[in-house]
Amino acid sequence: MHRVTNLRLKPIRTSDTYVVRHPVLRNGLPIESCVFDRDDDSNTLHLGAYMGEKLVGVLTLLPNKANVQLRGMAVLHEMQKKGIGYQLILEAENRIKNMRISLLWLNARLLAVPFYERFGYQKQGEMFNLYHGGNHYKMTKKLCV
Numbered sequence: 001m002h003r004v005t006n007l008r009l010k011p012i013r014t015s016d017t018y019v020v021r022h023p024v025l026r027n028g029l030p031i032e033s034c035v036f037d038r039d040d041d042s043n044t045l046h047l048g049a050y051m052g053e054k055l056v057g058v059l060t061l062l063p064n065k066a067n068v069q070l071r072g073m074a075v076l077h078e079m080q081k082k083g084i085g086y087q088l089i090l091e092a093e094n095r096i097k098n099m100r101i102s103l104l105w106l107n108a109r110l111l112a113v114p115f116y117e118r119f120g121y122q123k124q125g126e127m128f129n130l131y132h133g134g135n136h137y138k139m140t141k142k143l144c145v
């Protein structure tokens with residue numbers, strides 16, 4: 001597999017996430033469908049992965065008191081399977097450790113479950129259906145802080 005090495009990871013604005021969220025997570029739907037709850041909360045963190053000036057991957061961290069929810073993880077279709085998702089997850093986990101929070105959770109689309117399992121995330125409970133993305137599992141990971 002060709003791995004991307006010249007990736008820059010940095011915090012981005014909510015509206016920046018749409019160029020990746022829209023084609024990957026809300027394909028064919030109005031752009032307004034890319035707006036998530038808590039997107040603009042003061043402690044919400046959006047991370048972007050850039051190749052040159054092009055944003056190719058995004059994720060969003062929603063910190064709670066004792067845990068952080070990961071949402072909106074997406075890599076542009078043509079850039080998938082090149083290690084970008086992996087680098088985004090790693091950066092997110094490091095930032096969560098710096099917040100001194102040890103529990104990370106997310107609702108994983110069924111197709112993405114093996115991706116998260118690869119990085120130590122574990123399925124919790126039964127599969128459930130969400131309006132966007134169909135079948136999901138809740139997944140968690142304990143980080144060493």
Ligand SMILES: CC(C)(COP(=O)(O)OP(=O)(O)OC[C@H]1O[C@@H](n2cnc3c(N)ncnc32)[C@H](O)[C@@H]1OP(=O)(O)O)[C@@H](O)C(=O)NCCC(=O)NCCS
Binds near residue numbers: 075084109
């Ligand atoms: C899931 C997603 C974010 C992964 O990002 P990515 O950049 O393609 O992943 P990476 O290239 O970093 O993959 C890392 C490893 O996981 C593997 N992997 C990636 N996607 C996988 C999948 N769906 N199933 C199984 N393994 C997968 C890769 O092959 C790679 O393994 P390797 O290191 O042995 O080669 C991306 O494919 C995506 O945007 N998918 C569509 C949207 C989506 O489902 N988002 C998640 C919502 S919960």
